[in-house]
Amino acid sequence: MNQKHQEDLMHIRSMMERSSRFISLSGLSGVFAGLSALIGGLYACQLLEKEGVGYFESNEVEFSHDLILQLIIIGLLIFVSALGFGILFTVRKSKKNDLPIWTSTTKKMLFNLAIPLVAGGVFCLALLYHQFFVLVAPVTLIFYGLALVNAEKYTFSDIKYLGFCEILIGCISLFYLGYGLLFWIFGFGILHIFYGLVMFKKYK
Template sequence: MNQQQEQLATLHEIRNIMDRSSRFISLSGLSGVFAGLFALAGVALVTWYLNQYDLLYRDIYSNSLDWNTTVFLLTVAGLVLLLALGSAIYFTYRKAQKNNHRIWDSKSQRLLVNLAIPLAVGGFFCAILLYHGLVYLVAPAMLVFYGLALVNGSKYTLRDIYYLGLSEIVLGLFAAVFIGYGLLAWAVGFGLLHIVYGTLMYYKYER
C-alpha cells in the first residue's frame, strides 16, 4: 500500500514538473489585486465626474454624449490600463526573480501572443462601436473580449485564470443585455473579480 502511494506521489510530482515546464507560472496574484484597485479607482473617478456635471449613467450610453466626456472616459480607461499593466510587469518580474525563473522565454511569449490577439481585436471592435455611436456596448465588449483573452491564454499559464475569464464573459453578456448596469458590471469585472482572484492566487501560490 505504501509502495502504491509512493508511486502515485512520484507520478504527481512528475506531472507537476511537466506542467511547470510548459506553463508560465510567474504571474503574481498581487498584480490582480492592484489591477482591481486601479479599476475601482477609475470607476470612482468616472462617478465623481458624472456627479460634477449632473450627468447620469444613461447619458453615457446615449448618443448625446459630448466630446469632452468621451475624452475623459477614454483617458481614465487608458490610465487604468497603463497602471494595471505596470503593476503586472512589476509583480511578475519580482516573483520570477524570487523563484529564479526566466520572465522572457517561449512560455511567456506564447502567453502574450494568446492574450494579445483577442485583446487587440477587442480594442478595434470597441473603437468601431465608438465610431458608430454605440457607446453603451463598449463596457460589455471590453469584458467579453478580456474574458476571451484570459480563456485563450490560460493554456499557457495558471489554470485558475480560465475561470476568471469565464466569469468576465458571463458578466459582459449580462451587461450587454442590461445596458443600464454597464458601469457596475465594469467595476465588478475589472475591479472586484480581480481583487478576489488575485488574493486567492496569492495565498494559493505565493504564501
C-alpha cells in the same frame, strides 16, 4: 523505495509544468489591477455625475468630445497602472522562485492573450466612432474574458474561471446598458481583487 519514486515523479511533474506553463503570475497583480480599475471606475462615475450625464437613467446618452477624451484617458491610465503592477509583481515572483520570464511559453501566452484583446480594442474603437457608448463596457468585459480563456492553456488553469465570469458579466450587462459602468467596475475591479487574493493564497 516507493517514497523515492513518488518524489521523483513529483520532481518530473514540476519540471514539466515549469516548461509548459507560465507560472510566474502573481495574485498580487490581480489585486492591484482590480484596485486600479475600482478607483478609476468610481472616478469615472463621479466625472459623469459632475458633467450632468444621466448615464444610469437612459440607454441614449450624449457625451461631449471633452468628456469622451477624459474617459479614454482614464481607461488608458487604468490599463497602464494594471500592466505596470502586473510586470512588477511577475518579475518579483520570478526572481524569488528563480524562474525565467521571457520564454517560448511566455510568448505563446501573450500571443493568445493579445488576439481577443486586439480584436476587442478595434471593436471598441468602432463603437466609439459610431457613438455606441453604452456598448463599450459590456464589450470590454466579454473580449477580456475571451482573452483569459484563450491564454489559460499556457498559465494557471484557474485563470479561465475568471475569464468565464468576465464573459458572463459582460453578457448580462448587454441587457442593462444603462448600468454598464457598474458591471465594468464589478468585473474589472471587485472580481479581480477577489481572484487575486485567491491566487495569492493558493500559489504563494
